[in-house]
Amino acid sequence: MARVAATHTRLTGRLTGPLTGRLVGIAVELWLPALLFTGWWFASRGSGSLYFVGLDAILGAFRDDWLGPGAAVNVLSSLRNLAEGFLLAALLGVVLGTVLGLVRPLGDAVSPILEFLRSVPGVALLPIGLLIFGIGTEMKVSLIVYGSVWPILLNTVDGVRSVDATKLEVLRSYRVPAHLRILGVVLPSAAPRIMVGLRTSLSIAITIIVFSEMIGSTDGIGYAILQAQRNFEIPQMWAGMLALGVIGYLLNIGFRGVEQLVLRRHRAMNATPGS
Amino acid sequence: MSESLTRPATTTPIPVPGAVVPGAVVPGAVVPGAVVLAAQGVSKQYPVPGGVRAVLDCVDFEVVRGQIATIVGPSGAGKTTLLRCMAGLVAPSAGRVVLDGQPITEPPEGLAVVFQDYSRSLMPWLSVRHNVELPLRGRRLAKRERRERALGALVEVGLSGSGELYPWQLSGGMQQRVAIARALAYQSEVLLMDEPFASVDAQTRADLEDLLLGLRQRRGITVVLVTHDIDEAVYLGDVVLVLGGAPTRVEARLSIGLGPDRDQIRTKAEPEFLEIRSHVLAKIRAYRGTGQESR
Numbered sequence: 001m002a003r004v005a006a007t008h009t010r011l012t013g014r015l016t017g018p019l020t021g022r023l024v025g026i027a028v029e030l031w032l033p034a035l036l037f038t039g040w041w042f043a044s045r046g047s048g049s050l051y052f053v054g055l056d057a058i059l060g061a062f063r064d065d066w067l068g069p070g071a072a073v074n075v076l077s078s079l080r081n082l083a084e085g086f087l088l089a090a091l092l093g094v095v096l097g098t099v100l101g102l103v104r105p106l107g108d109a110v111s112p113i114l115e116f117l118r119s120v121p122g123v124a125l126l127p128i129g130l131l132i133f134g135i136g137t138e139m140k141v142s143l144i145v146y147g148s149v150w151p152i153l154l155n156t157v158d159g160v161r162s163v164d165a166t167k168l169e170v171l172r173s174y175r176v177p178a179h180l181r182i183l184g185v186v187l188p189s190a191a192p193r194i195m196v197g198l199r200t201s202l203s204i205a206i207t208i209i210v211f212s213e214m215i216g217s218t219d220g221i222g223y224a225i226l227q228a229q230r231n232f233e234i235p236q237m238w239a240g241m242l243a244l245g246v247i248g249y250l251l252n253i254g255f256r257g258v259e260q261l262v263l264r265r266h267r268a269m270n271a272t273p274g275s
Numbered sequence: 276m277s278e279s280l281t282r283p284a285t286t287t288p289i290p291v292p293g294a295v296v297p298g299a300v301v302p303g304a305v306v307p308g309a310v311v312l313a314a315q316g317v318s319k320q321y322p323v324p325g326g327v328r329a330v331l332d333c334v335d336f337e338v339v340r341g342q343i344a345t346i347v348g349p350s351g352a353g354k355t356t357l358l359r360c361m362a363g364l365v366a367p368s369a370g371r372v373v374l375d376g377q378p379i380t381e382p383p384e385g386l387a388v389v390f391q392d393y394s395r396s397l398m399p400w401l402s403v404r405h406n407v408e409l410p411l412r413g414r415r416l417a418k419r420e421r422r423e424r425a426l427g428a429l430v431e432v433g434l435s436g437s438g439e440l441y442p443w444q445l446s447g448g449m450q451q452r453v454a455i456a457r458a459l460a461y462q463s464e465v466l467l468m469d470e471p472f473a474s475v476d477a478q479t480r481a482d483l484e485d486l487l488l489g490l491r492q493r494r495g496i497t498v499v500l501v502t503h504d505i506d507e508a509v510y511l512g513d514v515v516l517v518l519g520g521a522p523t524r525v526e527a528r529l530s531i532g533l534g535p536d537r538d539q540i541r542t543k544a545e546p547e548f549l550e551i552r553s554h555v556l557a558k559i560r561a562y563r564g565t566g567q568e569s570r
Contacts, residue, residue, distance in 0.1 A: 166395040173362050173388040174410035174461060184412070188400045265400040269443045 053235050062239035065224070075247070078209055078220040081137055085144025086205045090198060093149045097156025098182065101190075107157055114154065122147015122208050126215055135216040140209060147208045148201035155197030159190025192266055195259050202255055206248055221247070311497050312338040312361065312386075312465055316370030318522075319356050329522035330356050333370065336516055336525055338465075343491055343498040347508035348518030349559055354501040357518070358469050361499065362388045374465065387458035391470040393450040397442040403429065403453050404438035410461040428456040431493075432486060448479035452486070459490070468500040472507065481539050484511055488537060505555050509548060510537060517558050527558050 037055075044054045065071060100107035122143055133139035163186050171181045187194075213222030225240035260267070319331040330353040338344045348354050359365045361372050363382040372379045374386060382388075387410070390396040397406050407425040416424075429438055432452040442450050451471060458466055468487075472480045484507060491498060502508050508515050512531050519526040531551060533542055542548055 164395050166390055166392055169364055170396050173364060173382045175382055175384060175413060176409065177413040180412050185398060269399045
């Protein structure tokens with residue numbers, strides 16, 4: 001059924017304009033979640049359970065807590081920390097990864113240390129983060145940076161190292177200066193690998209931000225969820241998780257958009273037969 | 276001509292090609308001029324477990340300005356290694372390569388390389404024009420001048436109007452034309468080509484060979500072309516260097532008296548072409564034999 005629908009999308013996408021194709025694509029993606037949601041609504045209607053409350057109550061709390069102006073404080077606080085931490089990790093990971101990838105002896109020397117450090121989960125550093133930074137923004141941002149830099153760093157090292165030797169020889173033989181070699185060829189070559197690292201890091205960063213807000217914070221989405229649970233506001237707790245899910249989903253869509261933009265040439269190339 | 280053909284194989288350097296092989300220069304052939312590129316006693320060894328493997332042994336030859344010198348030899352004879360030494364990409368273990376009187380220690384400005392594998396030597400994320408502009412990006416050139424040079428080079432290789440396409444949207448032969456345009460835009464005097472037409476079909480190959488002959492006529496560039504195809508070596512070359520032996524030496528150096536105007540059908544049917552061709556083939560067969568025995 002799904003396959004038939006997908007084939008149909010591709011066909012309509014090709015035959016009619018891109019807009020119609022996109023609408024059909026959205027419909028194909030949405031029918032199952034919509035069905036499950038409806039099922040949830042009817043199954044939980046009039047639920048007497050204390051913990052598994054009715055969807056109508058959850059949606060009511062969701063509207064009050066997360067769609068009103070009151071939501072801005074928590075959402076913005078979480079997103080700002082997430083953005084700061086993730087962008088810092090990306091910058092650090094790509095720059096360090098490029099250096100370690102290009103200077104092979106250095107990369108080989110620090111490789112065991114990196115492997116050890118990345119094996120320590122980011123959230124395990126929460127206690128020391130609390131000691132050093134207290135419960136402020138610095139603690140959360142630095143935890144995100146520490147926890148999510150590794151996939152970016154290691155993928156960048158790999159990507160930079162696997163740049164085609166022929167391309168590097170072309171650059172050498174045409175005396176292209178080092179900064180242009182890196183920006184113009186090494187990084188674009190490594191871009192698919194770097195994007196893989198960024199994608200992994202984004203989900204790690206989201207985990208860390210929620211966790212750090214639950215443990216050591218006075219605002220943010222994670223804080224709101226835990227607070228609701230402590231006050232036995234069960235619908236509010238569920239609504240917080242729902243909000244988290246929606247935000248995570250939107251972040252992923254946003255990331256996919258950025259990825260498609262960055263890798264548009266790579267994608268077009270791979271879609272061309274015989275290349 | 277027959278005199279040069281029966282001349283025994285030699286590894287001694289030949290200072291002025293036309294003069295050493297009397298009778299080889301026929302009317303219309305490239306007049307002997309100044310030596311632009313020379314390999315002087317180039318040897319190359321690679322370390323292998325338990326010793327070294329010698330790839331090149333005291334290779335000597337000279338290329339005269341405006342000439343096409345083709346290097347032909349059995350596969351594994353170190354042709355590519357020799358070209359990489361000449362390009363300044365690897366340093367010879369002994370001897371030196373001299374370009375315009377200057378020993379080469381790193382890739383020099385006066386020399387451009389066209390690699391065999393166009394799909395790897397072009398940057399797929401850059402448009403054709405930007406690929407051609409790539410060697411100019413480090414130079415102090417106005418953006419506009421860079422662009423004009425690139426477009427001019429694309430016209431010369433017959434790719435006007437393809438500048439905004441991407442390499443993977445072009446056929447193999449067209450991609451190699453882009454690589455040639457990139458070398459032309461660099462405006463170096465000497466073009467080094469490593470089996471440039473080995474990965475395209477026969478018809479495209481003939482077209483590209485004729486493109487190269489035309490470029491030499493119009494631009495007066497000097498070309499050193501490595502190939503494993505004897506027909507190609509003789510058809511394109513003013514001078515054919517036959518490599519052979521293990522480690523590799525220059526086993527024969529033949530001046531080709533076919534003149535600058537060559538034609539895929541007419542030239543390849545000329546008795547002289549056929550004679551040289553079978554002569555080179557015989558030499559390569561012989562040296563491939565000795566090469567395998569001594570290994």
